[in-house]
Amino acid sequence: DAGVTQSPTHLIKTRGQQVTLRCSPKSGHDTVSWYQQALGQGPQFIFQYYEEEERQRGNFPDRFSGHQFPNYSSELNVNALLLGDSALYLCASSLSPGRETQYFGPGTRLLVL
Amino acid sequence: DQQVKQNSPSLSVQEGRISILNCDYTNSMFDYFLWYKKYPAEGPTFLISISSIKDKNEDGRFTVFLNKSAKHLSLHIVPSQPGDSAVYFCAASDISGTYKYIFGTGTRLKVLA
Numbered sequence: 001d002a003g004v005t006q007s008p009t010h011l012i013k014t015r016g017q018q019v020t021l022r023c024s025p026k027s028g029h030d031t032v033s034w035y036q037q038a039l040g041q042g043p044q045f046i047f048q049y050y051e052e053e054e055r056q057r058g059n060f061p062d063r064f065s066g067h068q069f070p071n072y073s074s075e076l077n078v079n080a081l082l083l084g085d086s087a088l089y090l091c092a093s094s095l096s097p098g099r100e101t102q103y104f105g106p107g108t109r110l111l112v113l
Numbered sequence: 114d115q116q117v118k119q120n121s122p123s124l125s126v127q128e129g130r131i132s133i134l135n136c137d138y139t140n141s142m143f144d145y146f147l148w149y150k151k152y153p154a155e156g157p158t159f160l161i162s163i164s165s166i167k168d169k170n171e172d173g174r175f176t177v178f179l180n181k182s183a184k185h186l187s188l189h190i191v192p193s194q195p196g197d198s199a200v201y202f203c204a205a206s207d208i209s210g211t212y213k214y215i216f217g218t219g220t221r222l223k224v225l226a
Binding site for chain 1: 117145147149154155156157158159162202204206212213214215216217218219
């Protein structure tokens with residue numbers, strides 16, 4: 001049973017560029033959440049997707065956007081990258097929105113130069 | 114405003130002894146709490162959860178205690194093993210229907226052989 005997978009594992013970009021990160025949820029899961037983990041901090045919620053719609057959003061600017069596909073996989077897009085966007089980006093999937101436990105992928109480490 | 118706090122950045126424990134990791138929260142609307150373990154270069158792994166209707170939940174060597182009046186939860190690991198060495202995050206979500214987890218900043222546990 002495959003867990004949550006993310007690609008790529010590492011990425012280096014320069015300021016002002018755009019990036020797309022990808023996530024495949026755990027088998028049977030239809031809900032995907034994205035988190036940003038800065039160095040020395042806990043993960044911070046970016047947004048959650050269910051039924052191909054953004055259901056909930058954290059305190060992140062509109063430069064952060066996402067998408068969910070019919071097969072439940074998801075993308076996180078970040079435009080106009082800033083140095084402060086350097087972080088580990090984590091995808092988590094769950095059986096449904098709400099009280100279901102979220103299971104995390106290994107993350108994509110993004111470095112913005 | 115840090116709604117979930119883990120005030121001990123690190124903890125060292127001898128193998129075989131008890132590890133106690135603490136977490137405090139400020140939002141009285143939180144009603145579901147989780148502990149995750151994170152190894153370097155991996156995503157957080159779900160360990161154990163507790164609903165606010167309980168004050169204790171056990172799973173093998175792991176027990177989580179919740180003190181709602183003190184807004185405090187703790188994770189006990191007995192007996193501690195070297196493989197338990199990792200960063201531990203507590204997380205909380207609230208009853209308002211928002212599906213995001215709010216994480217603490219983590220406690221690095223080192224179990225000494």
